[in-house]
Amino acid sequence: MSGGDTDGRLVRLFALTGGRTRPSRADFTLITTVTAVDPPPTWATRPQPEHQRILRRCAEPIAVAELAALLDLPVSVVVIMLCDLLESGRITARAPHPVSCQPEDLDLLQKVRDGLGRL
Amino acid sequence: MAGSDVITRAAPDTVKILIAGGFGVGKTTMVGSVSEIAPLRTEEPLTAAGLGVDDLDGIEEKRATTVALDFGRITIGSDLVLYLFGTPGQQRFWFMWNDLALGALGAVVLIDVRRPETSFAAIDFFERRGIPFVVGVNGFYGDHPYPPDEIREALALPDHVQVLLCDARERDSSRDVLIALIDQLIAVAVHTGAAPRTDK
Ligand SMILES: Nc1nc2c(ncn2[C@@H]2O[C@H](COP(=O)(O)OP(=O)(O)OP(=O)(O)O)[C@@H](O)[C@H]2O)c(=O)[nH]1
Ligand SMILES: [Mg+2]
Numbered sequence: 001m002s003g004g005d006t007d008g009r010l011v012r013l014f015a016l017t018g019g020r021t022r023p024s025r026a027d028f029t030l031i032t033t034v035t036a037v038d039p040p041p042t043w044a045t046r047p048q049p050e051h052q053r054i055l056r057r058c059a060e061p062i063a064v065a066e067l068a069a070l071l072d073l074p075v076s077v078v079v080i081m082l083c084d085l086l087e088s089g090r091i092t093a094r095a096p097h098p099v100s101c102q103p104e105d106l107d108l109l110q111k112v113r114d115g116l117g118r119l
Numbered sequence: 120m121a122g123s124d125v126i127t128r129a130a131p132d133t134v135k136i137l138i139a140g141g142f143g144v145g146k147t148t149m150v151g152s153v154s155e156i157a158p159l160r161t162e163e164p165l166t167a168a169g170l171g172v173d174d175l176d177g178i179e180e181k182r183a184t185t186v187a188l189d190f191g192r193i194t195i196g197s198d199l200v201l202y203l204f205g206t207p208g209q210q211r212f213w214f215m216w217n218d219l220a221l222g223a224l225g226a227v228v229l230i231d232v233r234r235p236e237t238s239f240a241a242i243d244f245f246e247r248r249g250i251p252f253v254v255g256v257n258g259f260y261g262d263h264p265y266p267p268d269e270i271r272e273a274l275a276l277p278d279h280v281q282v283l284l285c286d287a288r289e290r291d292s293s294r295d296v297l298i299a300l301i302d303q304l305i306a307v308a309v310h311t312g313a314a315p316r317t318d319k
Contacts, residue, residue, distance in 0.1 A: 029222060030190075031202050033130040061130035063202065065190055069159035076163060076189075094130040097199075099224050100302055101251065103312030108199070112134065112224070113301040115195030119153065119294045 140238025154191020
């Protein structure tokens with residue numbers, strides 16, 4: 001935005017991810033929903049504070065983009081940390097509904113249309 | 120995905136629609152007028168968005184190395200949520216559109232009626248990729264000097280692409296543009312299915 005502190009911020013952001021700039025898996029999208037597993041699996045180790053911050057925000061299902069906006073972090077950084085949490089069994093992730101304008105999508109499309117009609 | 124046998128509160132299905140168009144045509148305004156939440160915003164460092172620092176050559180303000188993305192939400196039901204993403208308007212950020220478009224239901228291309236040419240590239244983008252879209256003509260100051268057919272002709276749009284006059288500031292008006300897009304998608308799905316839909 002203002003640009004002045006961009007470099008310092010970048011450095012801090014990548015400290016959160018241990019210097020990684022790429023997620024370990026590529027299937028998190030902006031509208032993938034994530035939910036904290038409660039209680040966490042017994043084998044899960046204690047999460048880092050920054051991971052803990054994410055876990056608190058996804059006690060209820062939340063989309064990746066929303067999570068990033070609420071935490072004021074770039075999506076790319078949040079995704080890297082979500083990969084850690086997924087691998088340690090602390091969250092579940094649900095992929096978005098695939099849509100291809102095929103007849104099997106009609107129910108979904110009709111549902112969206114009805115929902116918009118109620119606005 | 121991993122851990123799918125772990126039962127947590129059921130996450131809803133999610134779908135998205137893009138609100139696209141040139142710089143300053145009213146995309147964020149439209150997202151905000153229909154969203155149930157104030158539009159949210161994320162800032163992405165360009166280096167993290169998959170662009171090497173070297174690729175920033177030619178971008179005049181190298182310090183502004185983030186691209187903003189704003190979005191809104193419409194809860195359709197407890198099991199289905201629609202997200203609206205306003206695409207970054209400035210042309211230099213269009214590399215992000217490919218990612219954004221992936222898995223989208225379709226798009227609304229907004230046009231500023233006073234300078235329609237700024238949205239030509241957006242129309243071209245969706246046409247080339249075969250992504251369904253409707254055109255929303257944002258009146259600005261409520262003015263609609265041209266009828267939809269004239270705009271369709273000027274933009275050389277095929278008949279199946281709807282052109283709607285709208286006011287991005289008005290919730291009802293923005294909603295109607297979204298409904299028109301969904302109707303267009305339903306028509307495609309029915310057509311693809313060949314056999315008319317008789318169930319349900
Ligand atoms: N009078 C009037 N002003 C509008 C209308 N739609 C948008 N605006 C204003 O036009 C300006 C740009 O609108 P935005 O919604 O930010 O446009 P945008 O397409 O998101 O812009 P970028 O993201 O920068 O490309 C804002 O000041 C809006 O308040 C409209 O229908 N009428
Ligand atoms: Mg905007």
